[in-house]
Amino acid sequence: MSAELAFNRSVDVDYGVAQEVAPGVRRIVANNPGPYTFLGTNTYLVGTGQVAVIDPGPLDEQHLIAIAKAIAGERLTHILITHSHRDHCDGARALQALAGGEIAAFGPTGSARGAGAPGLGYAFVDPAFVPDQTIADGDTVRGPGFALDVLHMPGHAPDHLCFALVGKRTVFTGDHVMGWNTTVIAPPEGNMASFLASLEKLMPRHDKMFLPGHGGRIQTPQRVVKAYIMHRKWREQTILTCLDEGDCTIPRIVARLYGTLDAGLKEAAALSVLAHLEHLISRDLVSAEGAPCLSSAFCPRPS
Ligand SMILES: [Zn+2]
Numbered sequence: 160m161s162a163e164l165a166f167n168r169s170v171d172v173d174y175g176v177a178q179e180v181a182p183g184v185r186r187i188v189a190n191n192p193g194p195y196t197f198l199g200t201n202t203y204l205v206g207t208g209q210v211a212v213i214d215p216g217p218l219d220e221q222h223l224i225a226i227a228k229a230i231a232g233e234r235l236t237h238i239l240i241t242h243s244h245r246d247h248c249d250g251a252r253a254l255q256a257l258a259g260g261e262i263a264a265f266g267p268t269g270s271a272r273g274a275g276a277p278g279l280g281y282a283f284v285d286p287a288f289v290p291d292q293t294i295a296d297g298d299t300v301r302g303p304g305f306a307l308d309v310l311h312m313p314g315h316a317p318d319h320l321c322f323a324l325v326g327k328r329t330v331f332t333g334d335h336v337m338g339w340n341t342t343v344i345a346p347p348e349g350n351m352a353s354f355l356a357s358l359e360k361l362m363p364r365h366d367k368m369f370l371p372g373h374g375g376r377i378q379t380p381q382r383v384v385k386a387y388i389m390h391r392k393w394r395e396q397t398i399l400t401c402l403d404e405g406d407c408t409i410p411r412i413v414a415r416l417y418g419t420l421d422a423g424l425k426e427a428a429a430l431s432v433l434a435h436l437e438h439l440i441s442r443d444l445v446s447a448e449g450a451p452c453l454s455s456a457f458c459p460r461p462s
Contacts, residue, residue, distance in 0.1 A: 172198045175221060177229035180376055181329055181368060183207060183305060187225055189216035191246055194423055195283075197339040197373040200246045202226055203331055205324070206305045211237040212260065213322060213331050214372060215250035223250050227257045236302050240264035241333030241372055242316040243288035251290075263300065265311065265318035266293035272317070274345035274430055284316070284348060299325070307331075312361075314354025315342045321361075328367040336361070336383060338374025341390060345430035351391070351438035358388050391435075398435050402445065402459040409433060409453050429453055 174190040185204040192198050200216040204226070210233050216222050235258040240248045243264065251262050272286040294300065296311035306325040312335045313319055322331040334342055335357060344354050361384045369377035377383050394416070401412045409429050413420075417428045436457055439445035447455045 174199065175225035177204065177225070180370060181324075181327070184324070184329075184370065185229060186370070187222070187229060189219055189222040189246075189250075191217050191219060191222075194421075195343065195427070196246050197337075199373070201370070201372055201374075203370060204230060205307065206302045207233065208304070209234045209236050209302045211235075211239055211300060211302055211305070211307065212254065213239045214241055214247045214333065215254040217246050218249040218253055220253075223254050223257060226254060230258060235260035237300055238262045239294075239300065239307070239320075239322060240288075240290060241321065241331070241335075242319040243285045244283055244316060244334070245285055246283075247333065247372060248285055248288050251288075261292055262290045263292040263294045264288070264290035265295065265320050266290055268313075268317040270317045271347035274348045294320070310360070312357035313350065314357045315344060315349055317348070317350070317353075319357075323364075323366075328365065330361070330364070330366050330369050330380070331371075332369045332377075333372040336369055336377065336380075336387060337371045338369070338377050339371075340374070341387065343427050343431065344434040345427060346434050346437055349430070349434055351434040352441060354434075355388065355391060355438075358384055394431075395435050395439065398432060399439070399444070399459060402457055407456050407458060409436075409455070409457075 172188045174188055177185040177187050180186045187202045189200040191200055202216045203213040205211045210230050215238055238251050238254055238260045273284050294309045298309040300307045308323040308325055310321040310323055312321045315334045319335055321335055344351050366380045369380045397416060398412055401415055406412055406415055409432050412432050413428050420428055436445055437451055444460055445457050446460055447457050
């Protein structure tokens, strides 16, 4: 198994410009590049004449005006939210004020939100986000000329939805599967067991294209999903090896696995290791004293 995944990061981006990425699908990239957002958040416009927006992106006036301009003369029926992270949902109410449309999302989950590190907590998550309409796995959002099946894919966030364009073998994957990097799984917001189960749900679908929340089109979806799953299994195995060899705290595991990382990414790496350890504990393969957290000591269970 290879250590790292290969991604095509050579994506041209022209902020504020609607570009057709598939028949009947336009993309506008928000100008919010960063270590977790790559070149920015992708906003998708689905349909013509009557349009659904998937992820209005951050509260960025220029981006929202660009969306409204791109659909001028058309009717915005739905503003769909993949998950309530600020880079995806913060612009929803402002876009609605500009262009109308019903805001639809999974809605409150009742589970713990945020993640225990600066930059990944409520600065990143909007725990108070409430849509006009809640939608769930198995629902279909329809417009003239398109239908989107709603797929609940928790893991990166408990409320994460993907939207499958019916009859087109195309899925809007949000941050569940991205075109530029592996997805951050940061507890309690992120849950590794749910994430892997959600990846498995994509395997039998035979899609031919994923349109992610960040990065370019994914034209080999099954290969990428398989690679995501392999990558996580490989990570889990290396974490078990660390524990077996006496590196039993998250900082020591992160130092061994990731080498030098800048401070912000180190927090995400530490939380990702915690997510793996939680998953190992849930299967009785590892133990920790008390509730597992970033400062816990972990032990492999004797086999
Ligand atoms: Zn995102």
